Amino acid sequence: MIGLLKSMATTMKHALSGDTFTVEYPEEAPEVSARFRGVHKFSQERCIWCRQCENVCPNDTIQIVTDNQRNGEQYNLHVGQCIYCRLCEEVCPVDAILLTENFEFTGDTKHDLVFNKEQLKNVPWYNDIDPVASREPDRGAWIGDGEGEVDYQ
Numbered sequence: 001m002i003g004l005l006k007s008m009a010t011t012m013k014h015a016l017s018g019d020t021f022t023v024e025y026p027e028e029a030p031e032v033s034a035r036f037r038g039v040h041k042f043s044q045e046r047c048i049w050c051r052q053c054e055n056v057c058p059n060d061t062i063q064i065v066t067d068n069q070r071n072g073e074q075y076n077l078h079v080g081q082c083i084y085c086r087l088c089e090e091v092c093p094v095d096a097i098l099l100t101e102n103f104e105f106t107g108d109t110k111h112d113l114v115f116n117k118e119q120l121k122n123v124p125w126y127n128d129i130d131p132v133a134s135r136e137p138d139r140g141a142w143i144g145d146g147e148g149e150v151d152y153q
């Protein structure tokens with residue numbers, strides 16, 4: 001009984017203080033943590049097709065297709081089944097994957113959220129994400145900053 005009264009007192013204290021902890025989404029975009037893990041962006045320019053992201057991904061969200069010379073041919077992303085564990089970003093040796101702050105995308109079924117690298121370039125909600133504005137990539141990666149803009153698909 002005392003516990004119930006204490007919890008009600010805490011609730012009333014916050015209710016009457018005027019503080020708000022929610023926003024009127026979608027009119028107002030919520031601020032997410034700097035460590036938030038949203039949909040990831042891929043840079044074909046940086047990728048060395050080592051397949052480590054594909055191997056570490058626990059649920060086949062990423063599929064890499066290479067030819068018999070190990071040249072990269074395709075990067076398939078099944079966004080609808082990603083669990084945002086960030087293992088792919090951590091394992092990538094060249095910052096070719098960055099998880100961004102974006103969580104705003106929809107599809108009627110998970111099949112609507114399956115893309116290859118060419119299709120990703122034409123998906124508005126994906127194309128508009130600026131990954132570097134969301135998060136600074138790990139500049140300690142061995143490839144360094146490279147030259148010019150990084151083209152994240």
Ligand code: SF4
Binds near residue numbers: 057062081088089
């Ligand atoms: S964040 Fe995790 S689940 Fe999503 S693509 Fe990367 S490794 Fe796979």
Ligand code: SF4
Binds near residue numbers: 049053
């Ligand atoms: S780990 Fe990075 S470099 Fe290797 S295939 Fe994946 S995106 Fe490309």
